[in-house]
Structure formats: structure tokens, C-alpha cells
Amino acid sequence: MDLNAYISFRNTAREALEFYQSVLGGELTLNDFSAYPDMGVDPSETHLIMHGQLTTEDGMTLMASDSPTGMPYTAPAGISVSLSGDDAERLQRAWDGLSDGGTVVMPYEEPPWGGRFGMLTDRFGIDWMVALNA
Incomplete structure (x- = not known):
């Protein structure tokens, strides 16, 4: 069993995960909403990240996604x-x-x-x- 941080962003998941990769290294996998047309995301937001994962050589995993306009979003608070x-x-x-x-x-x-x-x-x-x- 694994316990991983999964961070929600509003439109900046790609930029954030690329930044974290530049800092922590590792392999970054990004999947945007365009690969999942049945998700019901507005066509103007299909470039947003549906799921992203950074995995480092030393075993760290950081996951993140964007919350398109039609999905609820609250900025992360109270957690580090x-x-x-x-x-x-x-x-x-x-x-x-x-x-x-x-x-x-x-x-x-x-x-x-x-x-x-x-x-x-x-x-x-x-x-x-x-x-x-x-």
C-alpha cells in the first residue's frame, strides 16, 4: 500500500508538476482531459491535466490534477x-x-x-x- 500526496490545482497543474520535476528530478507523466472526451469538460479546457504523476528515482511520488470550471475546487489549505x-x-x-x-x-x-x-x-x-x- 502507498500513501501519496495528490494536489488539486485550478489551471496550473502542468506548470506546477514541471516545476516540481525541475526541483526534485524524476519521471513526469501528464494526461490531459483531451484524452478523455467523455469527461464532459468544456472544449476550451481539454488541455488541462486530468492526472499527472512525478515519480523520482528514490521512490517519491507526487500526483496532481487540474479542476476544470465545472468541477468543485478549493485551494489547498491546512495541509503540507x-x-x-x-x-x-x-x-x-x-x-x-x-x-x-x-x-x-x-x-x-x-x-x-x-x-x-x-x-x-x-x-x-x-x-x-x-x-x-x-
């Missing part, structure tokens, strides 16, 4: 995507990439429990926590 591990250089690169164009909520530095920890909201409005294990 957490990225943690022991590879200090990889986590620093991820922090630097994710924070580019975003807002740092808590700087990526040593917390009282050791290691490094930071919180940010990326350029797409998604909250992230990045932690280097102590």
Missing part, C-alpha cells in the same frame, strides 16, 4: 507536503528550488531538536515542510 531525509545536499537543493518564487514561512535552519527544518509556501500556493533528520 513534507520532504525529509538524511541527504543534506539533496534537501538543501530541494529547499532552494521550492522556495524560489515562493514565501519562506520558517527559515531552513537548525531547530531545537537538531537537524534542519523549514517551512515555505511555493509559487503555486502549496505549503511544504523540509526536514533534514538529526
Whole structure:
């Protein structure tokens, strides 16, 4: 069984997933609504992402989709995507990439429990926590 983050966007899933791939690496698969004509999506929105998946070599999976006009959408709130591990250089690169164009909520530095920890909201409005294990 797997537990994966699945993020909903309003018209920016493609751009967001391509950005996350540039930061985290991995293989990106994008399927837009044009491949599923029976979904009832307005023809002007068939370019939107019905399902996208980023899978990295080290086993991370991040999924996302767009919510076309006819589907309910609420901007993500009250949840964060957490990225943690022991590879200090990889986590620093991820922090630097994710924070580019975003807002740092808590700087990526040593917390009282050791290691490094930071919180940010990326350029797409998604909250992230990045932690280097102590």
C-alpha cells in the first residue's frame, strides 16, 4: 500500500508538476482531459491535466490534477507536503528550488531538536515542510 500526496490545482497543474520535476528530478507523466472526451469538460479546457504523476528515482511520488470550471475546487489549505531525509545536499537543493518564487514561512535552519527544518509556501500556493533528520 502507498500513501501519496495528490494536489488539486485550478489551471496550473502542468506548470506546477514541471516545476516540481525541475526541483526534485524524476519521471513526469501528464494526461490531459483531451484524452478523455467523455469527461464532459468544456472544449476550451481539454488541455488541462486530468492526472499527472512525478515519480523520482528514490521512490517519491507526487500526483496532481487540474479542476476544470465545472468541477468543485478549493485551494489547498491546512495541509503540507513534507520532504525529509538524511541527504543534506539533496534537501538543501530541494529547499532552494521550492522556495524560489515562493514565501519562506520558517527559515531552513537548525531547530531545537537538531537537524534542519523549514517551512515555505511555493509559487503555486502549496505549503511544504523540509526536514533534514538529526
